[in-house]
Amino acid sequence: MDRMKEYLKNFRDASAYVFSWLMICILVLSLINGSENIKVTFLIKLLGFCLWSSASFVAAFQSSFMKKKGFIVQLTVFYVLFVPAEIIFFYSMGLFNGAGNMISWIIFFVIIALLYILALLIDVLIMKKQAVSYTEKLEKYKSSL
């Protein structure tokens, strides 16, 4: 029950945070473009997008089960849950002006792939090395007990 409460609390906070920020971004973008109208259907889709992304984030990063799996597994689960929904929402919200063109989608996928590869590289090149030194220190500590 406590875990469920924690999950719902994190979900509420994440949704509020994401929706507020995206609303600010959309307002700024509308001001720059000079468009004065925001459709209710667009806002509903945006809210749906925020709710799904928050649920995915909390499930992948905040749940006690996933916390034991390590960052790369958490990130992979988040990508699996979030990216397909992101594509559907981006398409339905018309962020690329309908179906968009090949270049916009390639840029979209390259950004996603780059972020994932960067996280993977940091994990493999830096964190694994540090893990060896942390474990050595632990063994030294245990032998001193």
Place this chain on the structure above:
Amino acid sequence: MKVEITRDQKSEPVYVEIHCTDITEEVSRLERYIKRYGSFIPATKDGEIVNVSTDDILYIESVDKKTFIYTDKKVLLTDKRLYEFESILDGKDFFRCSKSTIIHLNKVVKLKPEITRNILATLENGENIMVSRRYAVGLKNLLGIGR
């Protein structure tokens, strides 16, 4: 080191005395080892009261206001709270690694820092326990990491 056993009807069932010229680190380690030898914690398993040796504990976790003791083969329920365990258990062997978990450092076989600044601790039985950011600093200080 010389070990001597003396039969004595008057003293406690087993009475250990250390004679040394100076209290060195090794002597302190020996004292700690003897003190924790045979130290048990009462817990329940399927309604039966069981004494768990502190040496067998992998970690202690609080879930839904209940505290569970995890050993290699058993999960036992105890009425004690985590803060009580913090004062009962040896602070050198056991470490509070998150709001809800105390981990037995002797049972940890691997530590892996994460990008998120948490530390993933792998136990002897292959289970992973997360040392949260807040407590990771304390663990690093305890192990002398970053000095």
